[in-house]
Amino acid sequence: MNKDLTTSSHGRQNILNNRYALQKAEQHLALGGVVFNGETVFTKQKLLELFEISDATIERYLNSHGDELKNNGYQILRGAKLKEFKASSYGTLINEGTKTSVLGVFSFRAMLNLGMMLTESEPARLLRSRLLDIVLDVMVDRAGGHTKFINQRDENYLLAAFQEDNYRKQFTDALDFFVEGNQWKYPRFTNLIYQSIFHENATEYKKVLKLAEKDKIRETMYSEVVNLIASFEAGIAHELEKSSKEQGRKLTQKEAENLIANFEKHPLFKPLILDARTKMASRDLCFRDALHEKLEAYIQSVPEADFERFLGEKSKSLEEQLSDPDTLAVFKRLKDR
Structure with a gap:
């Protein structure tokens, strides 16, 4: 702060x-x-x-x-x-x-x-x-001694992370099947999604949050940001497949890059991106003392409900959530679908 x-x-x-x-x-x-x-x-x-x-x-x-x-x-x-x-x-x-x-x-x-x-x-x-x-x-x-993973104390985080993992697979498969290039295209196009949503690539994000090399970026993201990334991944995967099939060939990386740029401009995402940027910039400054300079214009005071969400009686560490039988039952039902 x-x-x-x-x-x-x-x-x-x-x-x-x-x-x-x-x-x-x-x-x-x-x-x-x-x-x-x-x-x-x-x-x-x-x-x-x-x-x-x-x-x-x-x-x-x-x-x-x-x-x-x-x-x-x-x-x-x-x-x-x-x-x-x-x-x-x-x-x-x-x-x-x-x-x-x-x-x-x-x-x-x-x-x-x-x-x-x-x-x-x-x-x-x-x-x-x-x-x-x-x-x-x-x-x-x-927060249990540190705030690096305070996002995980939100009861919505685990479900968001679980679902995003499935959409991540759809996205990487689409890059494999419908876009030319080698394995370096995965981090490149992932960074394009990050930049579309919060104006930072993976390296910049890690620097702002002072993350270690081994820290996984998405394990530090709030559920709303994770959900929006999942929406981007699922939507872009669909558009890549559609465009590739229409042209009867794999897309070039430049064509895929243009597709992502146009996808970001869809009116559907405007309020969702605004919400994600505001929550990320405001919460990180308050809870982690981390300033996202490229999102400084989006900083607001954190509402009382967020303090309950991340510090309140219902907030739990990831270990506590994973040991909860009710939580495990939810994930079993999702896996068995």
Whole structure:
């Protein structure tokens, strides 16, 4: 992730969408606050003291980043809700003015959000440093010690990988039967598919993810990317066979290359490629601290659902999934088709 959280809205949101990191942060940072309706909240006065800043500074950030702060739990209390808050906060509102008719409060999440933005506060800088350490600890702990194969913790990964293997065979057979050339055409045309989908060849992809020579690329890919590669392989295999039979001969490698280029432009694949690029660029930056420079324009914050998917209670290592009788039964049924 972008380590400068003051300038990276994606980096801030990736932390705030990680409920496991937030739970550990709330436990270990012990920043105080008031419990209201079951959650910890902070008044503006409390944040002035906590971050050693002025009222004008907070107002400036509320004006410049109001939507982001509201989306992460900043709210203005009025009427009955304010009355309820005053009653539950006992004597903690002395500096807020007991006759105030409106009061802005920050949830723990919104408080962290502000702390990640503040450039004029030393306590906020220290908070950001501790937060990044907590996020890293949580990521490694919940991913089983490393994040290289965090994609495999997705319950959809095994099925996607199994099915893709079948389509891979169709693709390589089509290259054998319908395209001229030697064994070097397999990596060449595989790289053309990779470049069509995520603008990187195999060597570039390995470099971005810092993979070892023996690491298999597809074992690190997210299920959505694997599925899209399978779709490309199956579709291209069909088109190669069709074109070869129409011409009554094997295609030249240049003809096959042009066929793949035209295949990529089909409107069917436009939303699927966009989705794959976005997920790959965003997740790798968040979970693996890996930046795909050629996909930088596609980076978004990772949604909360993805943290559940890869770090949550239902996520399992590949070894755990393969030892699950229900999972094995599914693969047996697929194999027996």
